[in-house]
Amino acid sequence: MFPGIDGFHWTVGHVLFLALFFAVALTILATVTSALWRTAHDFRSHCAIELCWKQDFADLPESDRRCRHELAGRVISKTCDNNFDCRGCENYSKFAVLPATGLASLGLNYPEDRFYHRGHTWVKTEEDGTVTIGLDDLAEHLIGNPDSVNLPETGSELELNQIAWRMKKNGNEIRVRAPLEGTIVGVGGPKQGWYLKMRPSREAHDAAALRHLLRGPEVGGWLSREMERLQLQLRPVHTAPSLADGGVLLPGLMDAVPDANWDAVLADTFLAP
Amino acid sequence: MSSTALPDSRLTDGQLTDAKWIPRGEERTSLSRFLLWLAPWVVVLGVGVYAAGLCLYYGLNQTNMDNRFAFGLWIFLDLGIIALGAGAFFTGFLVYILKRTELRPILNTAVVVGLICYSGAVAILMIDVGQPLRAWFTFWHPNTHSMLTEVTFCISCYLLVLCLEYIPIVLRNRQLRRLPSFLVFEHQLHKLVPVLAAVGTLLSFFHQGSLGGLYGVLRGRPFAYRHGFFIWPSTFFLFILSAIASGPSFLMLVTATVEKVTGKRLVAGEVFRRLGFISGVLLAIYVAAKSIDTLVWIDFTSPSVGFAPWQYYMHKPFGLPILFAEIVIFGLLPAFLLTYRRTAMRRGWLLSAAALACGGVLLNRFVLTVQTLALPTLSFDEFLQYTPSWQEVASFGGVIAYGVIVYSLSYRYLPLFAPQQGDDAHVSGH
Numbered sequence: 001m002f003p004g005i006d007g008f009h010w011t012v013g014h015v016l017f018l019a020l021f022f023a024v025a026l027t028i029l030a031t032v033t034s035a036l037w038r039t040a041h042d043f044r045s046h047c048a049i050e051l052c053w054k055q056d057f058a059d060l061p062e063s064d065r066r067c068r069h070e071l072a073g074r075v076i077s078k079t080c081d082n083n084f085d086c087r088g089c090e091n092y093s094k095f096a097v098l099p100a101t102g103l104a105s106l107g108l109n110y111p112e113d114r115f116y117h118r119g120h121t122w123v124k125t126e127e128d129g130t131v132t133i134g135l136d137d138l139a140e141h142l143i144g145n146p147d148s149v150n151l152p153e154t155g156s157e158l159e160l161n162q163i164a165w166r167m168k169k170n171g172n173e174i175r176v177r178a179p180l181e182g183t184i185v186g187v188g189g190p191k192q193g194w195y196l197k198m199r200p201s202r203e204a205h206d207a208a209a210l211r212h213l214l215r216g217p218e219v220g221g222w223l224s225r226e227m228e229r230l231q232l233q234l235r236p237v238h239t240a241p242s243l244a245d246g247g248v249l250l251p252g253l254m255d256a257v258p259d260a261n262w263d264a265v266l267a268d269t270f271l272a273p
Numbered sequence: 274m275s276s277t278a279l280p281d282s283r284l285t286d287g288q289l290t291d292a293k294w295i296p297r298g299e300e301r302t303s304l305s306r307f308l309l310w311l312a313p314w315v316v317v318l319g320v321g322v323y324a325a326g327l328c329l330y331y332g333l334n335q336t337n338m339d340n341r342f343a344f345g346l347w348i349f350l351d352l353g354i355i356a357l358g359a360g361a362f363f364t365g366f367l368v369y370i371l372k373r374t375e376l377r378p379i380l381n382t383a384v385v386v387g388l389i390c391y392s393g394a395v396a397i398l399m400i401d402v403g404q405p406l407r408a409w410f411t412f413w414h415p416n417t418h419s420m421l422t423e424v425t426f427c428i429s430c431y432l433l434v435l436c437l438e439y440i441p442i443v444l445r446n447r448q449l450r451r452l453p454s455f456l457v458f459e460h461q462l463h464k465l466v467p468v469l470a471a472v473g474t475l476l477s478f479f480h481q482g483s484l485g486g487l488y489g490v491l492r493g494r495p496f497a498y499r500h501g502f503f504i505w506p507s508t509f510f511l512f513i514l515s516a517i518a519s520g521p522s523f524l525m526l527v528t529a530t531v532e533k534v535t536g537k538r539l540v541a542g543e544v545f546r547r548l549g550f551i552s553g554v555l556l557a558i559y560v561a562a563k564s565i566d567t568l569v570w571i572d573f574t575s576p577s578v579g580f581a582p583w584q585y586y587m588h589k590p591f592g593l594p595i596l597f598a599e600i601v602i603f604g605l606l607p608a609f610l611l612t613y614r615r616t617a618m619r620r621g622w623l624l625s626a627a628a629l630a631c632g633g634v635l636l637n638r639f640v641l642t643v644q645t646l647a648l649p650t651l652s653f654d655e656f657l658q659y660t661p662s663w664q665e666v667a668s669f670g671g672v673i674a675y676g677v678i679v680y681s682l683s684y685r686y687l688p689l690f691a692p693q694q695g696d697d698a699h700v701s702g703h
Binding site for chain 2: 052
C-alpha cells in the first residue's frame with residue numbers, strides 16, 4: 001500500500017486511495033491543531049474570559065436573557081442578543097429614549113446611586129475614580145452570612161463577567177461575576193458591606209463605561225422577575241406554583257429553607273453555568 | 274486569592290452525592306439508584322471482558338466458528354451496530370451540511386450513540402482478528418485487494434472523528450467547563466465540527482458501502498454475490514441506503530427508551546416525526562432498490578453462476594418467509610408507517626415502525642452473514658449449523674453492556690439534551 005513496502009505498485013487506484021486517505025487524515029489533524037491554536041490565541045489576546053461568558057450566556061434560559069428595555073417596560077418583549085453588554089448594542093439608544101414604566105423594588109434596598117449587574121452585584125462610583133463593588137440586597141438576603149469568602153488579591157486584574165470572588169454557604173459554592181473590568185485596589189468582605197474596590201479599565205465617570213449595568217426603572221422590573229423566579233424555585237416540593245400576595249424576603253434564606261434546590265437557585269441567581 | 278478554609282462537603286447526611294457534576298437545571302435520580310442501575314451492566318461487561326480475554330489468550334478455538342463458518346455472531350454484531358450507528362454521521366450531515374437545524378436537539382445523543390457503536394465494533398473486531406498489539410500491521414501491510422482494507426482505514430479514521438466530536442460534549446460538563454481553557458477549546462472545536470461532520474460523512478459513506486461490497490464480491494458464495502456498477506457490487510449501495518435509513522430510527526428508539534427509563538420528555542415530538550419521515554423515505558427507497566436487486570439476482574446473477582435461486586430457500590429455517598419479512602414486514606410496512614401522516618403523528622406507531630426498521634437492518638446483516646455461510650455451495654457441501662459459544666455470546670453481551678454504561682454516564686453528567694420547558698417536560702404516568 002505504501003511506497004517501499006512489499007507489493008506496492010504505483011497504480012492509479014493506489015494513488016487515488018492514498019491521496020484520499022492522507023487528505024482525510026490531514027484534515028482531521030488540521031482541525032484539531034487549528035482548534036488548539038485558536039484556543040491559545042484567545043488566551044494570548046485576552047478573549048478567553050469573554051468567550052467563556054458568551055458560552056455561559058448562551059446556556060442561560062431565555063427567561064433570564066431578557067433585554068433591559070423589556071425590564072423597564074420600554075418594549076413588550078425582547079431577548080438580549082448582546083451578552084448583556086449594552087456598550088456594544090446598536091439598539092440601546094433607540095429604545096433608551098422610550099418612556100419606562102417603573103416598578104417598586106419590592107421591599108428591598110436598592111439605592112438609586114448605584115448600578116446593578118444581573119449577577120446580583122452593585123457598583124458605586126467613588127470620587128477618586130475607583131468603584132466599590134458589593135452584593136445586592138437580594139443576594140444578601142439569600143446568603144446571609146457566608147461560611148467562607150475567597151477574594152482576589154489586590155493588584156489582580158478582572159475582566160467583565162469573570163468570576164470575581166467565591167463564597168461558600170452550607171456546602172454550596174457561590175461564584176460571583178465581576179460587574180466591570182479593571183484592577184483590584186482593595187478587598188473588603190461581608191462585614192464591611194462591600195467586597196471589592198476596583199480601578200476600572202474605562203473611566204468610571206464616563207456614562208458609557210457603565211451603560212451595561214442596570215439602573216433606574218430597569219432595576220424594579222428585573223427584581224420583580226427575580227422574586228417571581230425565587231418564589232417558584234423555593235416552593236415546597238410537589239406543590240403547584242402560587243404567588244405570594246405580599247411580605248418581604250427573610251434574611252438568610254439559605255438557612256431558613258435548607259431543603260430547597262439551592263444548587264439550581266444559586267446557578268440562576270448568579271448566572272453560573 | 275485570600276480565603277477561609279471550609280471542610281469538603283461532598284457528604285450530605287452520610288450520602289455520597291454527585292449533584293455538582295450534573296448539568297445545570299437537570300434532575301437526575303440519586304447516585305445510589307444510579308449505581309444500582311449500573312451494577313448488573315458492570316457484571317455483564319465483566320463477564321464479557323473475561324470471555325474476550327479467553328479468546329485473545331487461547332485463540333478462536335474458544336468460539337464455535339471454523340474455516341467455513343468464519344463469520345459468526347461477532348461479525349453480525351459489527352455489521353448491525355455499525356449500520357445502526359449511522360445515525361451519528363447522517364444526523365451530522367443533515368444538521369451541518371444540509372442545515373436541517375430542527376434536528377440539532379438530537380445531535381449530541383447521535384454522537385454518543387455513534388461513538389458507542391463504532392468503538393464497540395472496533396473492540397469486537399480486535400477480539401475476532403486477534404493479536405491487537407499487531408493491529409498496526411493492517412495499516413502498514415494492507416491487503417490492497419481487500420474491501421476490508423478500506424473498511425479498516427475508514428472505521429479507524431471515523432472513530433477518531435467521533436472521539437473528536439464527543440470531546441466538546443464532555444467539556445461541557447458542569448465542572449469541566451469551569452476551567453476556562455476547556456471551555457474555550459470546546460468553543461473552538463465546536464466551531465470546526467462541520468468540517469468533522471463532512472469528513473465523517475465521506476468516511477461513513479465508503480465504509481458502510483465497503484462492508485456491503487465485501488459480500489457482493491464473494492464469487493464463491495452465490496447467495497451473496499451481486500453484479501454492480503464499476504468496481505462496486507449492488508450491496509455496496511444497499512448497505513449505505515439501509516444504514517442511513519435505519520440510523521435515524523435507532524436514534525428515535527434510543528431516545529424513547531431513555532425517556533421511558535427516566536420518565537422525562539427529552540426531545541419535542543416534532544423532532545421524532547422529522548426523524549421518522551427521513552427514515553421512512555430512505556427506507557422506501559431502500560426497499561425499492563432491494564426489490565430490484567433481488568429480482569436481478571433471481572433472474573440473472575444467480576443463474577449465471579449455476580444456481581437456481583429457489584435452491585437457497587429450501588434449507589430451513591432460511592425459507593422464503595425470511596425474504597418476505599426482510600422486504601415487506603421490516604421494509605415496506607415501517608416505510609409506510611413512518612411516512613403516512615396519521616400513523617406518524619401517533620407515538621406508538623412511530624416507535625413501532627422505527628423498531629421494525631432497525632429490526633430489518635439487523636435481519637439483513639444476519640442473512641448476509643449467517644445464511645450466506647450456512648448454505649452449501651459445492652455438491653459435496655452440507656447445510657451448516659452454527660451456534661455461538663458462550664464466549665462469543667458473553668463478548669456480545671459485554672459490548673451491549675459497555676454501550677449502556679457509556680450512554681448512562683453520558684446522559685447523567687453531560688448535556689445530551691436541551692432542558693424541555695413547560696407541561697411537555699414529563700412523560701405522563703411517571
